[in-house]
Amino acid sequence: MVQIAPFKGLVYNAEEIASSGGLLTAPPYDVLSPAQRKEYLDSHPHNFLHLDLGEVFPGDADPLAWHARSASLLKDWLEAKVLVRRDQAAIYLMDTDWVHPVTGRRQTRHGFIALMRLETPGPTAKVKPHEKTFSYHKKERLDLMELTHAHLSPVFGFFPDPDGQILRIMYDFSRTDPDIHVLERSGLSHSVSYIQTQETVSQLVNLLEDKTVYIADGHHRYETALTYAENVKKSLGYEVPLNSALNYVMVYLCPMSDPGLCVLPTHRLLTSLALTNEAILQALAPFAEIKEYPFQPQGEKAARKLLGLKLAEDNKKGLSVFGLYLSEAESCYLLKVKEKVKQELVSQNPATSQLTSLDVSVLTQIIFHKGLGLSEEDLDNPDLINYLSSTTEAVKAVTANSARAAFLVNPTTVEEILKVTEEGLVMPRKATYFYPKVSNGLVVNLIDPADKITRPLR
DSSP states (O other): OOOEEOBOOEEEOHHHHHHHGGGTOBOOGGGOOHHHHHHHHHHOTTOTHHHHSOOOOTTOSSTTTHHHHHHHHHHHHHHTTSEEEOSSOBEEEEEEEEEOTTTOOEEEEEEEEEEEEOOOOSTTOSEEOOBOOOHHHHHHHHHHHHHHOEEOSOEEEEEOOTTOHHHHHHHHSOOSSOSEEEEOTTSOEEEEEEEOOHHHHHHHHHHHTTOOEEEEEOHHHHHHHHHHHHHHHHHHOSOOOTTBGGGEEEEEEEETTOTTOEEEOOEEEESOOSSOHHHHHHHHTTTEEEEEEEOTTTOHHHHHHHHHHHHHHHHHTTOOEEEEEETTOSEEEEEEEOHHHHHHHHHHOGGGHHHHTSHHHHIIIIIIIIITOOOTTGGGOTTTEEEESOHHHHHHHHHTTSSSEEEEOOOOOHHHHHHHHHTTOOBOTTOOEEESOOOBSSOBEEOOTTOBOOOOOO
């Protein structure tokens, strides 16, 4: 059973929102380049990234020394009332207006922020992850949580709402005068309304009970919250009641039926490969048909457009195809995995066919493992592999020689995610990129084991 609850969140004070709202919020920590990180930190002394991904100073012996500064800064902001805790528990309805980066169409995603009861993932669990995580990120997030004692950013989940009942409640709730409105420099616009009436809160709480929540983004944060809760329980030395705040995590939930729910591809960047371009292509030739798109005479952008059209066309046919850019190359390439090779992979793993046949799995198992000889440890190494949703940025990284190779992928669909998770399986790391990311800084949850979570009665 999925158990959500209202809570007394931390929000920026009204004066801060009115004067500097667009300069206060920030994207999640794991999607920012070093340059973007600095830009957000420099934008405003109260930008939320000072808490979630603080500055590393030249004198820091430990690159995570900013964690302690973040904890101290959070206390300072609370004392100065930069952040204030609400007197009344609420569920935070959140409308996000955004522009699709490919189609240019303006859309709105509807969701809400609440607390959700933690449960260990498993066959009978109603909260289901869909992809693997990185060891380093979990360790880093756990250390930050242990010092701040807060959920700084929500886990992003979605849930089936086939009859649109929950979506209608969200639509019907008045948003003509939101409690918080923020227009970010990125162009994202957020309207947050406090749902605190007993009737509406109870409706949402009760309707979510028989749903399944699929984690879209924030797998590291969810696993970290579980570990943090277990560690604190052990340290307390007494039985923590089930309704303790320690057993909950802050989440942003969106109905699957919402037209604003969008998944973009997550391209893979390899920072180094001990092979020449010719050797890479030779290593991949036994596993994929390779078609070359020369940059000349019409230029790289023209070649990229042709490559993109072919990627989309073959994807509709159910083929596993990838784009490939190599540094210092004068062409890009289409990799069409040979059907015989793909079917051999699927037949070797009949119990996990839903997972094995996914493009991201084929890329990992055939192109990376078999073709390039990369191990699972290699793919868990952030110094070797990076991820970008922007095709332009991925290509730029290779052509500027800051990455050795870029593998361009088609997006994983929500339907594919459901098929995999219902089988109790998990996708390779960074299999999806839900867009836009949930901005941080709109609501924060302080974790106090003594706090009791009160769920409305039916």
